[in-house]
Amino acid sequence: MRSWFRSARALLPGLLFGLATVGTAMDSRSGGPPAMKPLDWLAGERTLYEVFQYLYRWYWDEVDVRPLKAREEMRLWWREVASTADRGDRSRFLELYIPALRTEVVLKKADYEIPELGLRIRNEHFHVLEVHRRGPIEEGDWSAYRLHLGALMDYLLWKRSHREYPDAIISTYMAEAVAEALADPTRDLRSRVDPEDFPVEVHVAPLSPVGNDLWVYWEEAEVVFRFESDADLSNPVAWESHRVHFQTYDLRHQVLVSLAEVPGSNAFLTRDRAGRILYNCVVLGQWRELDPPGGRESAP
Secondary structure, X not given: OHHHHHHHHHHHHHHHHHHOOOEEEEOOOOOOOOOOOHHHHOOOHHXXXXXXXXXXXHOOOHHHHHHHHOOOXXXXXXXEEOOOOOOOOOOEEEEEEEHHHOEEEEEEEOEEEEHHHOEEEEOOOOEEEEEEEOOOOOOOOOXXXXXXXXHHHHHHHHOOOOOOOOOXXXXXXXXXXXXXXXXXXXXXXXHOOOOOOOOEEEEEOOOOOOOOEEEEEEOOOOEEEEEEXXXXXXXXXXXXXXXXXXXXXXXXXXXXXXXXXXOOOOOOEEHHHHHHHHHHHHHOOEEEEEOOOOOHHHOO
């Protein structure tokens, strides 16, 4: 099995090169020469397919995949969006709209400096920033791209269980989030777990090369943590420079059927979203022990 996997990995560059040939760009506004492909903006064919793999893992359901299997091709709409960021921020934003799935994906390629830290945040590829369900768009300033689905669906099936995890050194920063959640007086976590009971056991979801978030499930406390950053989450420097933010969700009290119950709030998860997070953390995830902040020598 392992030898087959190594062979498959060796074939991946050729597979991705083939995927690059299965799409056609169209200019929706002039009928002139072909418009620039979203692949060009996304700095390579792999990123576009990784975006679909991210949707496949984190957003799609059977009702999304079933109609795609009956199609030979699918039309995408895309556009680059002008940034309203501070002067000197060279970050770029791209929107993809998938009519067949009524889904809009906002992507960001961060490129800015933090002078006070002597740090530059610069990503090689676009990362998924937001995913929305929405109705039809007005095509005005969008360009169309026709995507052939056979190779895409084969790629998604082949890669559905692929897993990459953050470096072990990042566990130190996860432990700090656990300690902070335990110290939060607005939560009742101390009634569920012993605050001195380190090391704690967590399940870490796989990272996506186009994702800007990482999910961690602490089963004993019944909470999930979402870490997010403009910087690449697989890079320890992002964590060391405190450019990673986290949010804690209590699975007892912060799960609803619909976010329409709490309009404007980002403090809740839908039941569907919570189930998807647990699947990625427990089934596809990696089990880890987190030492107390400061290392095992600081444990009581």
